[in-house]
Amino acid sequence: MKITRYFIAAASLLTMLTACNSDLEKVTYHPANATKGQLAASQTDIRLTAASTKQDVMTLTWGKSDFGSNAGVVAAVKYTVQMDTRGGDFTNAYTLAATGDTTITFKGKDLNAAVLALQKLKNPDAEASYDEQAVDVRVSSTFSEDVTPLLSNTLAMNITPYAGKLEFAKMAVPGSHQGWDPTNYNQALYATDTSKPKVYEGYIYFSAGSEFKFADGSWDTNWGSSDGHTLEPNGSNIYVSEAGCYYIVIDLDALTYSMQICNWSLVGDAVGGWDNDIDMEYDQDNNLYRATYTFTGEGQFKFRANHSWDINYGADPDGDEFDLKLNGDNITPLPGEYTITLTFVGGYPAYGMFTGGDVSKFKVLNVPGSMNGWAADTEDNILVDMDKKGTYKGWVYASGDDEFKFALGSWDENWGCSDITVGTLVPGGANIKPEEGMYYIEANPDELTATFTQTHWSLIGSAIDDDWSVDIDMTWNADKKVYEATTELKEGEFKFRANHDWAINFGGADGTLVKDGPNIWVEGGTYYITLDLQTTKSHLEPTFTCTKQ
Numbered sequence: 001m002k003i004t005r006y007f008i009a010a011a012s013l014l015t016m017l018t019a020c021n022s023d024l025e026k027v028t029y030h031p032a033n034a035t036k037g038q039l040a041a042s043q044t045d046i047r048l049t050a051a052s053t054k055q056d057v058m059t060l061t062w063g064k065s066d067f068g069s070n071a072g073v074v075a076a077v078k079y080t081v082q083m084d085t086r087g088g089d090f091t092n093a094y095t096l097a098a099t100g101d102t103t104i105t106f107k108g109k110d111l112n113a114a115v116l117a118l119q120k121l122k123n124p125d126a127e128a129s130y131d132e133q134a135v136d137v138r139v140s141s142t143f144s145e146d147v148t149p150l151l152s153n154t155l156a157m158n159i160t161p162y163a164g165k166l167e168f169a170k171m172a173v174p175g176s177h178q179g180w181d182p183t184n185y186n187q188a189l190y191a192t193d194t195s196k197p198k199v200y201e202g203y204i205y206f207s208a209g210s211e212f213k214f215a216d217g218s219w220d221t222n223w224g225s226s227d228g229h230t231l232e233p234n235g236s237n238i239y240v241s242e243a244g245c246y247y248i249v250i251d252l253d254a255l256t257y258s259m260q261i262c263n264w265s266l267v268g269d270a271v272g273g274w275d276n277d278i279d280m281e282y283d284q285d286n287n288l289y290r291a292t293y294t295f296t297g298e299g300q301f302k303f304r305a306n307h308s309w310d311i312n313y314g315a316d317p318d319g320d321e322f323d324l325k326l327n328g329d330n331i332t333p334l335p336g337e338y339t340i341t342l343t344f345v346g347g348y349p350a351y352g353m354f355t356g357g358d359v360s361k362f363k364v365l366n367v368p369g370s371m372n373g374w375a376a377d378t379e380d381n382i383l384v385d386m387d388k389k390g391t392y393k394g395w396v397y398a399s400g401d402d403e404f405k406f407a408l409g410s411w412d413e414n415w416g417c418s419d420i421t422v423g424t425l426v427p428g429g430a431n432i433k434p435e436e437g438m439y440y441i442e443a444n445p446d447e448l449t450a451t452f453t454q455t456h457w458s459l460i461g462s463a464i465d466d467d468w469s470v471d472i473d474m475t476w477n478a479d480k481k482v483y484e485a486t487t488e489l490k491e492g493e494f495k496f497r498a499n500h501d502w503a504i505n506f507g508g509a510d511g512t513l514v515k516d517g518p519n520i521w522v523e524g525g526t527y528y529i530t531l532d533l534q535t536t537k538s539h540l541e542p543t544f545t546c547t548k549q
Contacts (some may be wrong), residue, residue, distance in 0.1 A: 036150040037063035037079075037102065039139050047132075047160040048115075052108030053446075061103040065141035065150045076100060079141045080149075083118055086134035086156065094118040096137070097428045098416070110427055113448040115161045117424060132160045168192050168347040171200040171250065174222075175212025175237075182215035182222065186287050189214070189248060190347030198252040203262065203344045205245045205282045211237040214250055214257075223250070223257075231255040245282065245289070247311070262311060264289045264342055268301030270333055277307045280342060285541075286386060289342040297335030302328075303342055303351065313342075313349050324349040346389050365392035365443060368414075369404025369431075376407040376414065381534065383443055391444045395533040395542075397476065400436030405429075406443055406450075415445055420452040438476070438483075438533060440504070455504060457483045457531055461494030463522050471500050474531060483531040486549070493519035496531050496544065506531075506542055513542040522546060 042059040065077055081096040081104060096114055097104050106114075115133050119126065135157050142149040168190040174182045189200035206212070214231070215222040224235030231250060240246070245264060250257040265277035271293055272278070280289040280303075303324065304312035314328030324342075333353065341352040367381035368374045381404070383392035396404070406425070407414040416429030425448040434452060443450040458471035464487075474483035474496075496513065497505035507517030513531075526549040533542050 031148075033066075034150060035066045036141065036152050037065050037139065039137070039152040039155055041137070041155055041157070044155060044157045046111070046157070048108050048112045048162050053112075055108050056105050057108045057111055059103065059105040060137070060139075062139050062152055064102055067143060067147070067150070077141055077143050079139050081137065081139050083114060083135050083137050085118065085122060086136055088136060090136075090138065092121065094121055095426050095429065098426060098430060099428045104428070106427075109446045110448070111159065112161045113446060115159050117448050128161075128163075130161050130163055132158050134158055169197065169200075170347075172215045172217060173204050173212055173248075174215050175206070175210055177204075177206050177210045177212065182218050189250060192347045196251075199249065200252075201247070201249045202347065203245050203247055205284070205287075206240040206243065208241060208243040210240040212240070213237055223252075223255075225257065229256060229258070231257055245305075247305075262305035264303055264305055265307060266291055266293065266301050266340060267304050267307075268299060268330065270295055270299030270301040270331075277304070280340075287343065287345070290339055292337065292339045294337040295333040295335050297333075300330035300332050302330055313351075322350050322352055324351055348389070363392075365445070366407045366409060367394075367396050367404050367441075368407050370402045371397070371399070371404065376411045377409045383441060390446045391442055393440075393442050395438055395440055397438045397481070397534060398434045398436060399478070403431040403433050405431055406445065408445070413445070415443075415448070417450055420450075423450045423452065424448060425450050453504070455498035457496055457498055458500060459485060459487065459494050459529065460497055461492060461519065463489040463492035463494045466492075471497070474529075477530075480530070481532070481535045483533075484529065486526065486528045488526050489522050489524065491522070491524045493521050495519055506544075508544070511543050511545065513544055520544075520546065523548075525549070 039060065039062045046057055048057065060081060062079070065079075067077075078098065078100060079102065080098050082090055082093040083096050084090045084093040094114060094117055096106070115135070116128050118135065119128055119133070136154045137157055138154045139152040140149040141152075170185050170191075171189040172182050172185055173187055173189060174180050174184065178184050178187065187202075187204045189202040189204075191197050191200050193199060213222050213224045213235070223231040223233055225231055225238050226236045228238075231252070232255075242261065244261045247260045247262045248257065264280045266280065267277050268274055278291050278293055280291040283290055302312050302314045311326070313324040313326060315331050316323040316325035316328050331351070338353045341354070343350050343352075363385040365383040365385070366376060366378050367383065368376045368378050369381065372378040372380040381396050383394035383406075385392045398404070405414050405416045413427075415425040415427055417423065417425055417432050418430040420432060420434055425443065425445060435454065437454040437456055440453040440455060441450060457474045459474065460468055460471050462468060464470050464472055472485055472487050474485040477484050495505050495507045495517075504515070506513040506515060507519055508514050509518065509520065528545075528547045528549055530545045531542065532544065
C-alpha cells in the first residue's frame with residue numbers, strides 16, 4: 001500500500017525537513033520498498049580495563065536506511081543505537097547513541113558506563129556486576145514520529161566491564177578548621193584498604209591551634225582523644241599545635257589513631273635538582289596544594305613530603321591522566337610556566353598542571369546551547385571539575401525555551417539527556433530542555449549521569465524581617481546574567497537562598513559567597529543587590545553586589 005504524508009515546514013519541523021521552495025513539502029513513503037541498514041561491529045567480544053578508558057574499543061557501522069521514494073531524502077533520518085540484555089525485546093533498552101551518521105566509535109569509558117547503566121536500568125536496586133555481560137545491540141532508524149522505525153539486524157556481544165575507581169567509605173574530621181561540621185567531607189579520611197574496612201586514612205590540613213574530632217556523618221557517633229593515641233567515643237577534642245598537612249590513620253577496631261605532619265614540595269632535575277625542593281602552599285578555598293614554576297622542558301619531577309623520600313608520589317602508569325601513586329613514576333613536564341596542584345580528594349592522590357600561573361583553570365565541561373549560539377567550546381556556560389574526580393559542577397540558567405548539551409570543547413564528544421528527572425547521559429543524545437530557572441548541575445560523562453536542581457532565588461534575613469520568615473524574590477536579568485533586586489532594608493543581616501528553603505543558601509563577605517556562609521550585614525537604606533552564579537571568574541564561586549542607592 002502506498003502511503004502519502006504531508007509535513008508543514010514550520011519552525012518546529014526544520015530539524016526534520018530540508019529547505020524547500022514552498023510551505024508544504026510532500027514526502028512519499030513506501031513501506032513495502034523500505035530497506036534497513038545492516039549492522040556490523042569491529043569486535044563483539046570485549047574485555048574492558050582501566051587501561052582502555054581513553055582508547056577506542058569498538059566501532060559500529062550500518063548502511064543507510066532507505067524508506068522508499070523520497071522519504072529519508074526530504075526528511076533527515078535519525079539512527080538510535082540500542083542495547084539490551086541477551087534475548088531482551090528492547091522495550092526497556094539502553095540508548096547507546098542517537099545520531100544522523102551511520103557509524104560510531106566508543107571509547108572504553110563510555111562503553112563501560114553504558115554496560116553498567118544497562119544493569120541499573122534493568123534492576124535499580126542490584127549491586128553492579130563486573131562479570132561478563134551478554135548483551136544485544138541493534139539500530140532503530142526513522143525520519144518521523146508518525147512512521148514505524150526500521151530495525152537493523154541484532155548483534156550478540158559479550159562485554160566485561162571494570163569497576164574503575166572505587167568510592168571508598170569516608171570519615172569526617174569536623175573541627176575549627178571547617179566549622180565543626182560532621183557532614184562536611186571536603187577534607188576527610190577514607191577506607192582505602194578494602195580488607196580493612198575499619199581503618200581510615202588521609203591528609204588533612206590544620207592551622208596552628210586547631211581542634212578537631214572524628215565523626216561518622218553526625219555527632220551521634222564521634223571520637224576524640226585525651227592521650228594523643230587512643231580513640232574515645234565522645235572523647236575530648238584533639239589539639240594541633242603546629243600548622244601543616246597531617247597524614248592521619250584511625251583504626252576503629254583497635255580504637256587508635258596516629259598523626260604525622262607531611263608538608264609537600266616538588267623535587268627533581270626539572271625544578272633544579274633531586275635534592276632541591278620547591279615548597280607547595282595550601283589553598284584552603286580549593287582544598288589543594290600548589291606551587292608555580294617555569295619549566296624548561298628538560299628533566300622530571302615528583303612530589304615528596306618533608307623534603308624526604310620516605311613519602312613520595314609519582315605518576316600512576318595504570319591510572320587516569322594526572323593520577324598519582326606512592327613511589328610512582330617520574331613526571332615529565334612540558335616547557336612553560338605552570339601552576340602545579342596536588343590533591344587527595346576521595347582517597348585518590350592526583351595532580352594538575354595549569355598554564356599561566358592561574359590555579360583557577362580546572363578541567364571544564366562546556367554547555368553549548370541556544371543561550372550561547374551552540375558553540376561547543378563556549379566559555380559562557382561551563383561546568384568545572386574542581387575535585388578532579390570526573391564530576392563537573394556549576395550553574396546554568398535556562399529561559400524555558402533554551403536547549404543545550406554537554407561537550408568537551410568540540411562536537412566530537414558530546415552528551416544529551418532526554419529526561420532530566422532521570423539524568424542519564426547519552427553520547428550524541430537528545431538536547432536537554434529544562435523548564436525556566438537557574439539549575440545547579442552535576443554531570444559525569446564517564447559514568448553517564450547528571451543531576452539537575454532547579455532554583456529560584458530570594459533574599460531573607462533580619463534586614464527584611466526580624467523573624468527571618470519573609471523572602472524578597474529576585475528577578476533574572478538576561479542582559480547582565482545575574483539575579484537582581486532593589487529593595488528597602490533596615491539595619492540587620494541577610495542571605496541568599498533558593499526556593500524559599502534553607503537547603504541551598506549562600507552567605508559571605510567582600511562580594512564573595514560560599515554555601516551556608518556567614519550572614520551579610522547592612523545598615524538601613526535602599527539597596528540594589530545582585531547575585532551572580534554562572535558568570536563569575538572561572539565559574540568557581542558565586543559573587544554578589546550590594547549597592548546603597
